[in-house]
Amino acid sequence: MKRRTQPKPEDRPQNTPAKTPAGVAGSAPPGTGESAAPLLAPFLNEVYSRLYQRYGPQGWWPGEGPLDVVIGAILTQAAAWTNVETAMASLTKAGCRSLQAIHRLPVDDLASIIRSSGYFNAKARKLKAFASHVVNRYGGDLSAFLDQEQEPLREELLSIYGIGPETADDIILYAAGKPSFVIDSYTRRIVKRLGVLVQEKGDGYGAFQALFHDNLPHDAPLFNEYHALLDRHAKEACAKTPRCEGCCLKDICATGRSSEGS
Numbered sequence: 001m002k003r004r005t006q007p008k009p010e011d012r013p014q015n016t017p018a019k020t021p022a023g024v025a026g027s028a029p030p031g032t033g034e035s036a037a038p039l040l041a042p043f044l045n046e047v048y049s050r051l052y053q054r055y056g057p058q059g060w061w062p063g064e065g066p067l068d069v070v071i072g073a074i075l076t077q078a079a080a081w082t083n084v085e086t087a088m089a090s091l092t093k094a095g096c097r098s099l100q101a102i103h104r105l106p107v108d109d110l111a112s113i114i115r116s117s118g119y120f121n122a123k124a125r126k127l128k129a130f131a132s133h134v135v136n137r138y139g140g141d142l143s144a145f146l147d148q149e150q151e152p153l154r155e156e157l158l159s160i161y162g163i164g165p166e167t168a169d170d171i172i173l174y175a176a177g178k179p180s181f182v183i184d185s186y187t188r189r190i191v192k193r194l195g196v197l198v199q200e201k202g203d204g205y206g207a208f209q210a211l212f213h214d215n216l217p218h219d220a221p222l223f224n225e226y227h228a229l230l231d232r233h234a235k236e237a238c239a240k241t242p243r244c245e246g247c248c249l250k251d252i253c254a255t256g257r258s259s260e261g262s
């Protein structure tokens with residue numbers, strides 16, 4: 001998947017993180033055994049610092065506001081961001097870029113408006129489910145919904161039809177500005193190739209997320225930038241077929257090191 005806005009300097013989030021997360025410093029090889037856990041914090045810090053130096057700030061969401069983040073997070077499931085932008089422009093043109101309008105609109109009409117995003121019937125049901133939830137429980141006040149504590153917010157998001165862990169964390173991080181690390185296929189791919197062990201806690205979403213939550217300061221601007229940098233790196237170097245030669249992580253990456261001389 002991925003939704004992505006084209007970074008614009010003026011869209012950069014406030015409080016853009018420093019190049020190095022506070023509280024961790026130095027570098028270390030990836031976890032390769034029982035003694036690896038204490039090394040993970042400096043290792044993740046080193047990965048972040050290198051990616052930041054390589055690509056600079058990515059200027060991801062919040063774009064034009066929390067509602068756009070929510071709509072984008074739902075529409076981007078299995079869709080290119082350019083198609084999501086087309087669908088969002090169609091919503092604006094139809095006068096339906098509000099929770100109240102989406103809540104009122106018949107699902108078939110909504111599906112037709114967001115057709116360009118793909119899987120439009122399912123996504124129309126998901127958008128309506130979210131809009132109806134906020135309208136019915138919060139009088140349509142998205143801020144009131146997002147302002148609650150992070151854990152109950154996540155639980156409530158996951159209770160809404162069509163909102164899975166990744167979409168929920170997209171909304172928590174990029175719309176609510178709370179520190180919940182987003183795990184997507186790009187993040188999984190890079191983490192696995194780096195050689196960081198997450199299997200001890202299972203190979204599911206929570207295990208990957210715990211890797212970041214357990215070893216980095218819980219800081220929303222940091223998580224925002226880190227996730228965006230990982231996605232950028234997956235597109236620029238750590239693609240399906242990795243381009244390890246010249247990768248800024250090669251000397252600290254298990255896959256990169258094993259590729260030497262092959």
Ligand code: SF4
Nearest residue numbers: 238244247250253256
């Ligand atoms: S060295 Fe290769 S496998 Fe490792 S992060 Fe870079 S591109 Fe990916």
